[in-house]
Each structure stands twice: as C-alpha cells, then as structure tokens.
Amino acid sequence: MAESGVKQPLLLPGSLDSTSKTNQNFDFKRRRFRRCKSAPLAEYVPVEVNGKDVSPPESGSIFNNLHPSIRRISIYLVLYLAIGSICFYLVRHQIKGEKTNGVLDSTYFCIVTMTTVGYGDLVPSSAATKLLACAFVFSGMALVGLTLSKGADYLVEKQEELLVRALNLRKKAGPTDILKEIETHKVMYKCLTVFIFLLVLIAAGTIFLATVEKLDIVDAFYCVCSTITTLGYGDKSFSTTAGRIFAIFWILISTLCLAQFFLYVAELNTEKRQKELVNWVLTRRMTNVDLEAADLDDDGIVSAAEFIIYKLKEMGKISQEDISLLLEEFEFLDVDQSGTLSPSDLLLAQSSSTAR
Amino acid sequence: MAESGVKQPLLLPGSLDSTSKTNQNFDFKRRRFRRCKSAPLAEYVPVEVNGKDVSPPESGSIFNNLHPSIRRISIYLVLYLAIGSICFYLVRHQIKGEKTNGVLDSTYFCIVTMTTVGYGDLVPSSAATKLLACAFVFSGMALVGLTLSKGADYLVEKQEELLVRALNLRKKAGPTDILKEIETHKVMYKCLTVFIFLLVLIAAGTIFLATVEKLDIVDAFYCVCSTITTLGYGDKSFSTTAGRIFAIFWILISTLCLAQFFLYVAELNTEKRQKELVNWVLTRRMTNVDLEAADLDDDGIVSAAEFIIYKLKEMGKISQEDISLLLEEFEFLDVDQSGTLSPSDLLLAQSSSTAR
Incomplete structure (x- = not known):
C-alpha cells in the first residue's frame, strides 16, 4: 500500500528531521495551533489583542x-x-x-x-x-x-x-x-x-x-x-x-x-x-474495541485526527452523515487513490476538471 | 520519529496486504461503515430494519x-x-x-x-x-x-x-x-x-x-x-x-x-x-494553503480524518476549543509519544494509572 511511500513532506520538510523529542514535540504543538487558526471558521470570534481593550469605538454615527x-x-x-x-x-x-x-x-x-x-x-x-x-x-x-x-x-x-x-x-x-x-x-x-x-x-x-x-x-x-x-x-x-x-x-x-x-x-x-x-466522553476509558472503531482508514493505528473524530461523534457534535459526506468528497479529491491528499492530487484534480 | 516504525497493524493485519487496488478500496469503504456504526452516538436514531415496519407497538398501556x-x-x-x-x-x-x-x-x-x-x-x-x-x-x-x-x-x-x-x-x-x-x-x-x-x-x-x-x-x-x-x-x-x-x-x-x-x-x-x-465548503476548491492548514500532525500529507476535521471546522460544526480539548486528551493517552494510539498505549496508560 502507498502508506509509507507517498508520505513526502508537504511544505515544511525541516520540521520532521529534528532529533530532540521535547523540541520536536513543542514544535508540533506550536505549529498545530498556528495552522488551526489559519482555517476559516464560521462561528469563531477572536477578541484577544494582547491585553488591549478591543471593544469597538462607541463614537461616530450610531446607526452605521x-x-x-x-x-x-x-x-x-x-x-x-x-x-x-x-x-x-x-x-x-x-x-x-x-x-x-x-x-x-x-x-x-x-x-x-x-x-x-x-x-x-x-x-x-x-x-x-x-x-x-x-x-x-x-x-x-x-x-x-x-x-x-x-x-x-x-x-x-x-x-x-x-x-x-x-x-x-x-x-x-x-x-x-x-x-x-x-x-x-x-x-x-x-x-x-x-x-x-x-x-x-x-x-x-x-x-x-x-x-x-x-x-x-x-x-x-x-x-x-x-x-x-x-x-x-x-x-x-x-x-x-x-x-x-x-x-x-x-x-x-x-x-x-x-x-x-x-x-x-x-x-x-x-x-x-x-x-x-463531554465530560463523560473524556473520562471514559478507551478500550481496544474503541481503537478499532476509531481507526477510520484501517491502517491499524489511531492518529490524532481519527481520535478527535471518534470522540466528537461520541459527544454527538457530529453525525455519521457529516462524516460520510466528507469522506466521499475526500475520495473524489484523492485522485491518485493513495489514501492521503497531497499537492499532486490537487494538480491532478485541476487538470481533470479543466479537461471535462 | 516514530512515524513509520510503530505502525503495526492493530487487529486486522490481513486487510492491508491486498494488492488489488479496487478490492482494497472496496474493503476500506465497507469496513469503515461497519466500524463507524459501532461508535456510540448521542443523537443517532437507527430506524431501518431491512424493509420492516419498525414503528413501536401502539397497544398496551398508553401511559407506559x-x-x-x-x-x-x-x-x-x-x-x-x-x-x-x-x-x-x-x-x-x-x-x-x-x-x-x-x-x-x-x-x-x-x-x-x-x-x-x-x-x-x-x-x-x-x-x-x-x-x-x-x-x-x-x-x-x-x-x-x-x-x-x-x-x-x-x-x-x-x-x-x-x-x-x-x-x-x-x-x-x-x-x-x-x-x-x-x-x-x-x-x-x-x-x-x-x-x-x-x-x-x-x-x-x-x-x-x-x-x-x-x-x-x-x-x-x-x-x-x-x-x-x-x-x-x-x-x-x-x-x-x-x-x-x-x-x-x-x-x-x-x-x-x-x-x-x-x-x-x-x-x-x-x-x-x-x-x-456546507455546500459552499464542499464546492470550494482546495488549495495548497488549505492542505498545510489541514495537516494536523504536521507529517506533510493530509489523511482522510484530517480532511474531515478541517472541513467540519470550516462548516462551523466544531470549534477550535473542541479540537484543542481532544488533542490534549489524545496526548495524555499517547503514553509512548509516538503520535498515534495503539493497544500498547492503552496498556501503558492502565499500568501507570494503577501505579498512581
């Protein structure tokens, strides 16, 4: 299977080569947060500006x-x-x-x-x-x-x-x-x-x-x-x-x-x-049965993202339909059928859509 | 890093060895659905029983x-x-x-x-x-x-x-x-x-x-x-x-x-x-910037689960807090810090919790 063959670093090849465990872990956490923030989110309202008062100005035309x-x-x-x-x-x-x-x-x-x-x-x-x-x-x-x-x-x-x-x-x-x-x-x-x-x-x-x-x-x-x-x-x-x-x-x-x-x-x-x-879901002990159920891509291990999806579903925040719909979309985008998305998939998808 | 070293098949080692691409893909889909059903879900109400009428019996004590x-x-x-x-x-x-x-x-x-x-x-x-x-x-x-x-x-x-x-x-x-x-x-x-x-x-x-x-x-x-x-x-x-x-x-x-x-x-x-x-999120073209943002574990590729989380967040169904909370829980459970969960992590967690 393509599992380990296709896994070339995407945009930041340097970050995975670090040998120090703590350093790499810290890097992992820092980058993850930065990246998640870059995803647009409908409901999220960021308000903190380093201790500054960010309430909007009350002056000017009230109606506007x-x-x-x-x-x-x-x-x-x-x-x-x-x-x-x-x-x-x-x-x-x-x-x-x-x-x-x-x-x-x-x-x-x-x-x-x-x-x-x-x-x-x-x-x-x-x-x-x-x-x-x-x-x-x-x-x-x-x-x-x-x-x-x-x-x-x-x-x-x-x-x-x-x-x-x-x-x-x-x-x-x-x-x-x-x-x-x-x-x-x-x-x-x-x-x-x-x-x-x-x-x-x-x-x-x-x-x-x-x-x-x-x-x-x-x-x-x-x-x-x-x-x-x-x-x-x-x-x-x-x-x-x-x-x-x-x-x-x-x-x-x-x-x-x-x-x-x-x-x-x-x-x-x-x-x-x-x-x-949420509390019940978080404190419940994970079992091997849970691990098998959470393993979405059937590769034998549970990644962080798979764990999150499993727990979100258990919390009732997302439904099976949500997952199925997005999996279909994922499979459509995964043109080379490697089980993962990489820039080459996007290129292939783009060329095939212009060919249509 | 432990990335490729720890990835031993969890419970079903046979399924990954199939060489036929289509066969493997089909298997992947079938098993995924079976597995997702096994996860408990607060809101999900299964009602279909192979074409049988499953409305509850109307007889007996109405109040009960x-x-x-x-x-x-x-x-x-x-x-x-x-x-x-x-x-x-x-x-x-x-x-x-x-x-x-x-x-x-x-x-x-x-x-x-x-x-x-x-x-x-x-x-x-x-x-x-x-x-x-x-x-x-x-x-x-x-x-x-x-x-x-x-x-x-x-x-x-x-x-x-x-x-x-x-x-x-x-x-x-x-x-x-x-x-x-x-x-x-x-x-x-x-x-x-x-x-x-x-x-x-x-x-x-x-x-x-x-x-x-x-x-x-x-x-x-x-x-x-x-x-x-x-x-x-x-x-x-x-x-x-x-x-x-x-x-x-x-x-x-x-x-x-x-x-x-x-x-x-x-x-x-x-x-x-x-x-x-949801429609807007699904039809929007993925870019390399999206791929980088969706790559939660920073391994250079986007797995199906990472793609689902990224899109769910874009749809506003889940928030950054949900993800952070579950990531913390994941890191706590990932005792050997391999970046993935496997039965050995669960065993380690169990022994350390009894030692506490």
Whole structure:
C-alpha cells in the first residue's frame, strides 16, 4: 500500500528531521495551533489583542456602527410600527375603548397587539379592523421571533462585557482575563445580564404605574407581571397620555427581555447537559474495541485526527452523515487513490476538471 | 520519529496486504461503515430494519408506552393544572367576571393564565389573588417552554411518519424509502405536520365558536386568532359552560401548536443556511494553503480524518476549543509519544494509572 511511500513532506520538510523529542514535540504543538487558526471558521470570534481593550469605538454615527442584523431588524421594526400605526390610525373610529390621542393610541394598540399583550382596553369593533388586527398579530409574532433569535442576543453580548468588567473591577483582573472569563461562562453571564436588566425594567414599570397611573403598589406590580408575560388581562393598563408614551417603549423592551431570559435559561440547561456528556466522553476509558472503531482508514493505528473524530461523534457534535459526506468528497479529491491528499492530487484534480 | 516504525497493524493485519487496488478500496469503504456504526452516538436514531415496519407497538398501556420526557411533562402539566385549579377555586370569590361553574371556571382561568392568553373575562380582584396569578403565569410560561422544547417535538415526529406515509401512499414506496425521505426533509415535514394540525385546530375553533357560542363567523375567526397567538383582547371569549370545557383543551393545544410552528420555521431557516454553508465548503476548491492548514500532525500529507476535521471546522460544526480539548486528551493517552494510539498505549496508560 502507498502508506509509507507517498508520505513526502508537504511544505515544511525541516520540521520532521529534528532529533530532540521535547523540541520536536513543542514544535508540533506550536505549529498545530498556528495552522488551526489559519482555517476559516464560521462561528469563531477572536477578541484577544494582547491585553488591549478591543471593544469597538462607541463614537461616530450610531446607526452605521450597528451590526448588520441589528440594523435590518431595526428597519423591520420601524416599518412594522409605522405601517401598523398608520393603518390603525385610519380605522381609529372602528376601535372602541379608552382613548387619549389618535396617533399615540394607534401606536400603543400596535405595540400591545404585536407583543401579544392584548389588554383589551382598546378593541377593534368592525369586521375589517378585526381581520387587520389578526394580520398584525401574526406578523408581529414572527418579528418578535426574529428579534429574539438575531438582534437581542447580539445586544446582550455587548452588555455582558460591561457586566463582567464591573464584577471583576475589584479583583484587578486584566482585560484578557475578563475576556477569558466571559468565554468560559458565556451563557451564564448572558442569563445574569438579562436578569439584572429585567429587574430594572420591573422596578421602573412598577414605580411608573404607581406614580403616573396612580395605581396601588400591588396593582402596579400585578400590571407589570401581567404585561411582561404578555398575559394582559386588561383590568389594569396604561390609560393616560404619559402612560401610553412610556408603555410603547417599555412593553416592547420588557416582553422581549423576559422571553430572551427564558431562552437563555433553556440554553444554559442544554449547555450543562452537553458539558456533562463531554465530560463523560473524556473520562471514559478507551478500550481496544474503541481503537478499532476509531481507526477510520484501517491502517491499524489511531492518529490524532481519527481520535478527535471518534470522540466528537461520541459527544454527538457530529453525525455519521457529516462524516460520510466528507469522506466521499475526500475520495473524489484523492485522485491518485493513495489514501492521503497531497499537492499532486490537487494538480491532478485541476487538470481533470479543466479537461471535462 | 516514530512515524513509520510503530505502525503495526492493530487487529486486522490481513486487510492491508491486498494488492488489488479496487478490492482494497472496496474493503476500506465497507469496513469503515461497519466500524463507524459501532461508535456510540448521542443523537443517532437507527430506524431501518431491512424493509420492516419498525414503528413501536401502539397497544398496551398508553401511559407506559410514552417517551420518558413526555411522561414527565404530562405529570408536571397535570400537577400544575390540579394545584392551579384548587388554588383559584379556593379564592373564587376574589375573582370577578362572567362565571359559570366554580371548578370549571378555576380550571379555565388557570389555562388562560398559563398560556398567557389572558382574556380578562375573569380577573382577580384582591391583592392576594393578583399575586397568585403572577406566580402562576411565570411558572406557566416555564412549563410551556419545557413542553415546546421536549414533549411537542417528540409527538410531532410521531405524526410526521403518518403524514409522509399518507403522502407516499400512491407512489407505492417501501417503508425504508419513506424513512429515508423523512430523514432527508425532517424539519420540512415537521413544519408541514404542525401546519396541517394548526389549520384543523383553527377550523375546529371557528366552527365551535360560531355554533356553540353563537358568534358571527368573522368574530369567531377573530377570537380564534386572538387566542392561538395568546393576544386575548377579551372582547370575545368562551362564556358558556360547554364553551369553557372545550376551551380548556383547545386553548392549551392550539397555543402550543402555533408556538411550535414558529419554532420549526426558525429551525427550517437555520437548516437552510447551514446547508448552504456546507455546500459552499464542499464546492470550494482546495488549495495548497488549505492542505498545510489541514495537516494536523504536521507529517506533510493530509489523511482522510484530517480532511474531515478541517472541513467540519470550516462548516462551523466544531470549534477550535473542541479540537484543542481532544488533542490534549489524545496526548495524555499517547503514553509512548509516538503520535498515534495503539493497544500498547492503552496498556501503558492502565499500568501507570494503577501505579498512581
């Protein structure tokens, strides 16, 4: 077989000739890391720059500095609210209930519908308006889902850094340590960030309802809980002009915040179980049966790469389909059928593809 | 270096001696698949048994046949509703609104609160009841989240099989083909299953409200939309005894169904982007730079396993941390530092661990 015959050094022939074991091992490790970094990776976000603060500059046009997905969602949200407000303003005489200002009420109604709070302090009274409300609640739900999956997570990640910095201020940890700390407990800190933010929103809502809407403190808290969970019984709601202006922003942010909090708790739970599985896979003793199963190319020994694939599959991170698909691609690229890829395979593949 | 010295065949020395290239290649492929199957995998669910129908038997005690997570969630749900109904029944005089039967109303109120529909046709009127409702809406939300993440998906998967069978009935496809078809378009069929189920629920709700609650057809549809989205303005709701009995089951199922539908649409979207990325990674031409980067053990050539790891990382399925963690474990197991694992390494590791 071609096993030992074809194994000519690829690009760095010198590195394999070193005789000192420790030296060669060190070299092996250093080069491996350098090389792995050179592979593009969809999810990887390198942030460490030798102890330097690498948070992006906060100055300049705020809108242009935003992440593309945030910008897109902001545009959708503004469009949705603009169209909703105009539509409901046009049919405002077919909406009955406690009214304040025409434009304000239609925006407020739009927000209450979109977030599915649905107090019922304003309700459509004609068939056309009812169907319009149905259309807006479905599209609103989709938009909320989009915001939760794309935008909110990004914003929380930004805040997370500030929180961890504040928490570590007394420990005098360097910026690199902080970034490392964030990387290790990412989801936990996200959870904590949203939770703190949620407490602030609950407090703000309760105080506002108690002072501006003149509600009893229990009623104010009850209205806040009823709103952020999108329950919205509607016996207590925002009925003054000032209250509705506050409500437009507060309802949107607080309902999203609670939903995001639940999402993070679920993520934390998944991550915990994943970590337990990884731990189990790592501490499980390898047997000869494992070695045979891990030996992908059937050459009688298990290389580092084969070991990694075997363990990744055991962890459930990759599936048999992933491996089969890539093996097919490998066999297609391995034109000289040596069982390995070398620059000569690439040359052969290139010439055969131009010949086709 | 030990590269070529240690490479003694592990367990099947015969397979490498074959001289015929095609024969050896075939053997290579056959054995590889057998071996990969032997590796345990967290997510893999083997279902094909040579054209035999392998759906579990539907007879016997239904509860015992259920999946453990479904059973647990059912218990939680029943407990939640039982405790909720008892609590709200005890404070029924502190709940004002349209009343029918005491027990029925408290269960109905519990469901309307838990799903965050919150019509407002029944509202708590004392401070204690208000706080009780707050507690129940938060725990209800958590329970709904748990149901969506664990239980619903499993139930939909069961129904999915029936749907695909019905769709393929005329094509006379064998059970194996059907299972293959499900495997390929899993999320799409789940989406479709839930969508069909949702349409049935919407139709049933509209017809029920129009006939039993004597609502106008537009009002009935409006009430249905307002309920399944958990909007619940409350101007139209279930006010008769028969209506509330229907509502208890219908609200719970239909709100979960719509939420699950949105989850599947999001999953479908993620999957589509993932497939595009995989496609891009597979069609991208390999260069010498890629080869160098993929060469994990720095031996100058890229083995099948190294190629797979490089491509998986490019697809974003695994991260640098995964690789580093497993490489450390590999180096720990590779006691003789040969760069490969063989039975002798395992023996050495075992003796050194007992010596410790």
